[in-house]
Amino acid sequence: MTFPRILIEVPAWVDDLELSGTYPRLEDRMQLVIELSRLNLEHRTGGPFGAAIFEIDSGRLVAPGMNLVVPSSCSVAHAEMVALMIAQQVVACFDLGGPGMPARELVTSTEPCAMCFGAIPWSGVRRVVCGARDEDARRIGFDEGPKMSDWVAALEQRGISVTRDVCRDSARAILQQYGTEGGVIYNSRGGPVP
């Protein structure tokens, strides 16, 4: 038996962006990520979520990410996971915080779901910066999964700082737009065990 490979690529519209390469201010990093969420919605290439990996001190962009669950046929392809995985390809290492590397951060347009939360400690990032809150995603029907209520403390105990509510209103506006337009909510189902 042979099995298909897993292939995930950023959409073609990313190549057309005028990415400056360096984003010194935290708000500028978040505005880029929100723009990725907006463009992903506009181009219908996935859900209304954007993320990116930056070097914390310099603000250099390492990798963008956006939700690609539906076009990639991959429930793992949340924006945060895509950004982390592309960044690891850029640096050719599974650890974004390896010896001799600059400290890196995950900037995400919405707080991470249970899966993305669990992926963060393995990725090597040292900071997580969030725009919209969990409840903003839930308000349009998305589910954040079985995430512990003290997730911020759990990351900080592992040496990963968390900064919340950066440009929250702008980030939330994209979620609301998706909800208003009746975008696909591709959650898992509940129901009885078969």
Add this chain to the structure above:
Amino acid sequence: MTFPRILIEVPAWVDDLELSGTYPRLEDRMQLVIELSRLNLEHRTGGPFGAAIFEIDSGRLVAPGMNLVVPSSCSVAHAEMVALMIAQQVVACFDLGGPGMPARELVTSTEPCAMCFGAIPWSGVRRVVCGARDEDARRIGFDEGPKMSDWVAALEQRGISVTRDVCRDSARAILQQYGTEGGVIYNSRGGPVP
């Protein structure tokens, strides 16, 4: 700016396996998964973890998985995630439990870490079958991440049943072998926030 794609493939040794296609007994499914963990260790293609997706009723193998973190430069490439992502490529859908599909399960040689736990509800599987326990992985130095203590109940509340301790001794033996051989423990670091 352009960015690399994410590409994850099973190692070449998988093509050489005599996979029977159908595994009616639960123990046979687990023995295949444990064999994947053993071969991954023997071929030095990743950590000592195996997983697979099966159709629950027929026992048909949908996709194998094995830990590919180091060779793929991808902290996400745990055995469970690889199996889920390949299975979704096989069925060409992000949802392994979509309408009209047979119920599917994740069989894993060791209980899922925090990330893989969080990924399970999004994948569409309806059952999780585990070999070794969390503490068996921790005993050789692996970290299961910030996983809620009542993770089994959290999955079952979402209609995903959990079966534990299937061939636990055999699964644990591979972990112990890896520990004895001084295999890489590629966890994240702790330490102060920069």
